[in-house]
């Protein structure tokens with residue numbers, strides 16, 4: 121196996137290699153206002169309960185909506201929504217109704233008041249279960265309490281972000297390492 125020759129790299133830019141995606145749209149609602157934000161900084165924190173940690177910048181309108189309502193929906197868009205995903209991330213719901221502006225359909229969920237986005241492949245209804253890290257790190261710990269997923273395709277083409285305006289679109293899957301894989305080790 122080949123070893124790579126390397127050079128110093130700015131630590132502030134390692135996101136280019138670490139951000140896994142997929143990019144998601146987080147929808148929220150509070151006191152009659154709904155909103156959507158684009159999000160790349162999320163991570164799985166547990167399976168049972170199903171926990172997701174995510175970073176929401178305190179300047180975002182969504183920050184207060186999610187913090188106050190203690191709910192949101194994580195929506196997974198596919199590549200056909202790429203331009204909309206970027207436009208949602210480059211505007212603030214403080215000034216516009218993003219559902220109307222981007223012609224997206226708000227659907228009622230069953231566990232939370234925040235709307236699902238019908239045009240997304242999957243919708244995960246979430247409750248904020250730990251707010252203790254918000255003040256210090258803007259880190260919201262969410263529990264997925266209900267999941268809605270389209271039947272097909274099994275592996276949707278999702279959008280992933282390298283930073284600096286560069287995106288990767290998910291490509292072909294492979295099972296060629298499956299025999300080496302120990303499910304107990306995940």
Ligand SMILES: Cc1cc2nc3c(=O)[nH]c(=O)nc-3n(C[C@H](O)[C@H](O)[C@H](O)COP(=O)(O)O)c2cc1C
Nearest residue numbers: 157158159160161176177180181182209211212213
């Ligand atoms: C690809 C992409 C990924 C983003 N990821 C995040 C993120 O993980 N956390 C965050 O706070 N903002 C993120 N943003 C920025 C927000 O989406 C942006 O500030 C948004 O306009 C906030 O909307 P709001 O003010 O209506 O809540 C991202 C933007 C883009 C384009």
